[in-house]
Amino acid sequence: MANFRWRxxxxxxxxxxxxxxxxxxxxxxxxxDLQLVSDLLDEIRAxxxxxxxxxxxxxxxxxxxxxxxxxxxxxxxxxxxxxxxSGSFLLQR
Ligand SMILES: *[C@@H]1O[C@H](CO)[C@@H](O)[C@H](O)[C@H]1NC(C)=O
Ligand SMILES: *[C@@H]1O[C@H](CO)[C@@H](O)[C@H](O)[C@H]1NC(C)=O
Numbered sequence: 001m002a003n004f005r006w007r008x009x010x011x012x013x014x015x016x017x018x019x020x021x022x023x024x025x026x027x028x029x030x031x032x033d034l035q036l037v038s039d040l041l042d043e044i045r046a047x048x049x050x051x052x053x054x055x056x057x058x059x060x061x062x063x064x065x066x067x068x069x070x071x072x073x074x075x076x077x078x079x080x081x082x083x084x085x086s087g088s089f090l091l092q093r
Contacts (some may be wrong), residue, residue: 009048012042020066023088030069038075058083065089 017027059067065088
């Protein structure tokens with residue numbers, strides 16, 4: 001069995017138009033961006049061997065605002081933990 005201990009998959013995304021849903025200048029809605037996260041998880045799991053107990057999300061500023069949105073949505077159950085970094089905790093739109 002392969003040793004996965006030190007292997008990591010890092011995924012960096014930009015929100016549509018450079019901003020995540022939730023702020024007043026985003027191009028996507030919160031449901032659309034949450035669906036993107038769900039689709040991305042499916043794609044990563046289909047392509048790589050992933051330990052589902054070690055999936056994390058973090059972001060900075062507006063990105064972290066969306067991490068907070070993920071954490072409070074059903075798709076958040078896919079993550080082991082979230083790390084907030086200077087989040088701008090946005091209203092859901
Ligand atoms: C977004 O909200 C900020 C803070 O209230 C405001 O300054 C800005 O003009 C708004 N932008 C848009 C595109 O509505
Ligand atoms: C998956 O992660 C959990 C939590 O860290 C760990 O207990 C478990 O051993 C890991 N499984 C594998 C196959 O590495």
